[in-house]
Amino acid sequence: MPIDRHSAQPLTVQIADDLKRRIDRDEFPVGTKFPSLRDLSRDYSVAELTVHAAVKDLQREGLLTSASGRGTFVSAKPSDSVADDPELLVSPESFAALRAEVADLRTRLEKLEGQGARVD
Incomplete structure (x- = not known):
């Protein structure tokens, strides 16, 4: 090495x-x-x-x-x-925003599932 x-x-x-x-x-x-x-x-x-x-x-x-x-x-x-495609790179701020949005969607989905709503 x-x-x-x-x-x-x-x-x-x-x-x-x-x-x-x-x-x-x-x-x-x-x-x-x-x-x-x-x-x-x-x-x-x-x-x-x-x-x-x-x-x-x-x-x-x-x-x-x-x-x-x-x-x-x-x-x-x-x-x-x-990393070879500059169009696909995400800034740390954008990545943090995406993570927050995914966390929010996860929370909303768990709430819907808890209410017995069917999510397909």
């Missing part, structure tokens, strides 16, 4: 770049479970927090998806990434 501890580039960025390369070369094929933070931190000889930051970057780029209780999965190759 090409990590240069003397580079001006942060370790997180180096690890994220290497993981992208490995995904692109099908070392981690789309649809498969991604290695654990513990395994990656051991492979790169860095703290889990460092690997966690790199993994979060890949999640933001749409390459990885986390499933609660199941793990993290490869969802796209770097060439297929949402």
Whole structure:
């Protein structure tokens, strides 16, 4: 794993770049479970927090998806990434607004279901 501890580039960025390369070369094929933070931190000889930051970057780029209780999965190759299409990028403010709207819709749906309304 090409990590240069003397580079001006942060370790997180180096690890994220290497993981992208490995995904692109099908070392981690789309649809498969991604290695654990513990395994990656051991492979790169860095703290889990460092690997966690790199993994979060890949999640933001749409390459990885986390499933609660199941793990993290490869969802796209770097060439297929949402981050490559500027029209699909969402600002943090817009993302927060979307999350709030989804939470509101969830609450309203739960209320309707609680009233016995049929929602198909």
